[in-house]
Amino acid sequence: MIQLFMPLNFLGFVYREIRRALTDLESMLALLKRPVKIITPPGAKELQLTGGKVVFDAVQFGYRSDRPILKDLSLTLEPGKKLAVVGASGAGKSTIARLLYRFYDLDGGGITIDGQNIAQVSLDSLRRQIGVVPQDTVLFNASVRDNIAYGRPGASEDEIERAIDLAHLRGFIDALPDGDQTRVGERGLKVSGGEKQRIAIARVILKRSPILIFDEATSALDSQAESAILQALKEVARGHTTLVIAHRLSTVVDADCIAVLSEGQVVESGNHTELLAARGHYARLWALQQSSQQRQL
Numbered sequence: 001m002i003q004l005f006m007p008l009n010f011l012g013f014v015y016r017e018i019r020r021a022l023t024d025l026e027s028m029l030a031l032l033k034r035p036v037k038i039i040t041p042p043g044a045k046e047l048q049l050t051g052g053k054v055v056f057d058a059v060q061f062g063y064r065s066d067r068p069i070l071k072d073l074s075l076t077l078e079p080g081k082k083l084a085v086v087g088a089s090g091a092g093k094s095t096i097a098r099l100l101y102r103f104y105d106l107d108g109g110g111i112t113i114d115g116q117n118i119a120q121v122s123l124d125s126l127r128r129q130i131g132v133v134p135q136d137t138v139l140f141n142a143s144v145r146d147n148i149a150y151g152r153p154g155a156s157e158d159e160i161e162r163a164i165d166l167a168h169l170r171g172f173i174d175a176l177p178d179g180d181q182t183r184v185g186e187r188g189l190k191v192s193g194g195e196k197q198r199i200a201i202a203r204v205i206l207k208r209s210p211i212l213i214f215d216e217a218t219s220a221l222d223s224q225a226e227s228a229i230l231q232a233l234k235e236v237a238r239g240h241t242t243l244v245i246a247h248r249l250s251t252v253v254d255a256d257c258i259a260v261l262s263e264g265q266v267v268e269s270g271n272h273t274e275l276l277a278a279r280g281h282y283a284r285l286w287a288l289q290q291s292s293q294q295r296q297l
């Protein structure tokens, strides 16, 4: 009996492995079904910015056809104001930023900037108007200064100096062995997550885009790093239409409007005081984050 059991057991194992491999393949194929190529109509006009109003109108989107992430999502970013999107992990917050930068096309609905559908204007003109501070900034194997200047090739020395100051990078640079000529990268300086985000902020300052997206880092930064970033961001965002993808509510208390995302839709919106008073989703998230912060102290 045992002689029969061993081969059968082995066959069972092989069968389960094949099933798993097939499931992985299926998921991969489902992903591939989404056209990754962004198609812009031939002769598409340049995006003309007037005030910088951004409207998401009944947006539907999923990375895979069988798993919708945003379901009829509508929200408005008023010109020159700061809108924060909050919600549970995986709710689709960063996806909103990716769609505005047009990394993917929508399954339904539309996104307009000053009344122009972003899918109908040239991609280049769209992306020129949007400055992004991503969760994880890529630094090149070059000097700190070159990494900052990358924001706008051709920026003057004075503009770079101003960006360094506004992004609160002066102290960091002054402490480096070769100042802003210090190399970062594989064999060079190791740069922390908070410092990387401030370098990205300096790049965005140089880029001078009227619309800003700030995708907050998910990993907790120490409170000193966080307050340096918040301070830098506040100065940069002044007068710009700003979308903040927030993972920590403490960073959005001053936003003009906060949209709470749940199950692919905006379920609540208002400013911090209004949302706390409403005692809904936001108030619950706030209480949760406050108590977890207290536990960490």
Ligand code: ATP
Pocket: 063, 064, 069, 087, 088, 089, 090, 091, 092, 093, 094, 095, 096, 218, 247
């Ligand atoms: P977090 O707060 O954890 O960063 P989030 O609200 O920003 O989450 P998204 O990054 O927008 O969430 O992701 C929404 C959902 O889409 C998640 O379930 C995620 O696993 C899935 N997702 C994100 N990017 C991709 C991708 N490139 N391919 C397939 N699924 C993805």
